[in-house]
Amino acid sequence: MEKDSSAAFPGEIAEEFRTYEDFLDSQINHSDLYYLEGQDLARQLVELGHKGSSLEREEFETRKAAAEASRLAARSQQKKLANAGKELKDNFLRALAEREEANRSGEITSIIFIRDRNSHGQEISGYIDYSHRLKSEDFEPYFNGKKRLLPRTTDLSFYNWETQVAKYNASSNYEVITENQSGLLFKNNDDRKILNVDPEASPGDSSVRIPVHSDLYVHVVIYDHIARKPATSSCAPLSN
Template sequence: MEITYPVANKMEKDGARTDLDGTVNEFLTYDEYLDSKITPLDLYYLEDEKLARQVVELGLRGTGEVWKREEFESRKAAAQASRLSKRSEQKTLASAGKELKDNFLRALAEREEANRSGKNHSIIFIRDHSACGQEISGYIDYAHRLKCEDFEPYFSGKKRLLPRPTDLSFYNWKTNEVTSSDSANYQVIANNPNGVLFMNKKDRNIVNVDPQLSCG
C-alpha cells in the first residue's frame, strides 16, 4: 500500500503562526517536538520512528507548520540563556556596593551570600525599639527572612531590621507579649528548662543560644 502525505499549506505570515517560544518550553529536545506530531498510524505504516520524524520535519504532513531544527535549537538556547540571566539577577546581593558603617549591617553583609545560597542558616538576635518606642527583642532566621523580603532597604539604611511575632522568637518588654514560630530552617523547642532551643531541620543539630553557655 502506498501512503501519501499531503504537503502542508503555507500558513499566513503572522496570523496563524505557531508560538515557537511556547513550544521550546514545552519540549526538552527537537526530537521530542517531532515525536509529538507522530501518530500511531504513522508508526504503523512507516514502521520506523526515525523515518517518521524525518517525514514530519520535511513538512510532509497535514498537521500545520513544522519548525526547523535550527530555529528550534536557536530559540531553545536563547530561552535557556534568558533563564540563567534572570537567576543571576535574582542572586545579586542586596548588600553589594553599599558603604556600610554600622557594625551590625556589616555582619549581615558578610553572611548574606552564605545564607542566600543555603550554605549557612544564621540565627540572629536583635534587641531594639519598635516604631511605637516599645522595647522588643527576638531571634530571627536570617536565611528565611532573606528569601521572604527585600533586604535592600535595610542595607541602604532606609529601614531597621526588627524581630517580628512571626520570627523564631519575639518578646515585647512593655506588653510582655511572647511568641515563637518555626521557620523554613528551624524548629523551635520552647519548653526546655534551660531556655529556648532551635533545631536545624536539615541536619537535626540543636542550637543553644544561651549566652552563659558560651562564657563557661
C-alpha cells in the same frame, strides 16, 4: 578572510552565534557560494558535516538554551543581593551583607538576636531567621538605612519587656523548642541539629555565636549554622 570556527568548542560556538543559520554561514566562503550556486545548498553541506565544523541543529539549540539560562541565573543572583552597591557604615549592616548570599543559597542559616526599642519606646527582643526573612521581604530599605531590622511577633521569638507579650514561631529553617531546662533551643530542619542560644553554653555542632557591636542597636548577636557544606570546598563560619 573568513573566520575559522572549526577550532571552537560547541559551547563556545553556541554563545558566539545568535542563530544556527549564523553558525552555518560562518563556515561558508565566497567560493562555496559561487560553485554551489546558492546559500541554502551550502548550509545543507555544512549541517550534514561535509564542510567545516559539524554541529547539529538540536545540539546547537540545546547549548544555546543552556548558555542563556546560565546568563539569566547570574543576572538574577546579582539582583537578589540587596546590599549590592550600598555604603554600609555600621558593623551590624556589614555583618548582614557578609552573610546575605550564603543565607539566600542555604549554605548558611543565620539566626539574629536583637534587643532594642520599638517605635513606642518599648524594649523588645527576639530571634530572627535571617534566611527566612530574606526570602519573604525586601532588605534594601534595611541596607539603605531607611528601616531598622527589629523582631516581630511572626519571627522565631519575640518578647515585649513592657507588655510581657511573648511569641514563638517555627520558620522554614527552624523549629522552636521552648520547654527545655537549657532555655530556648532551635532545631535546624535540614540536618536536625540543635542550636543553643544560651551565651554560657556552646551553640552546638556546626554553629558559632558572634556578638556584634552596633551603633544602631542595644544588643546584637548572630548565630551562624552551616547546614550543608559545599561538596568541593570547606566553609568556615563567617565573622566580622
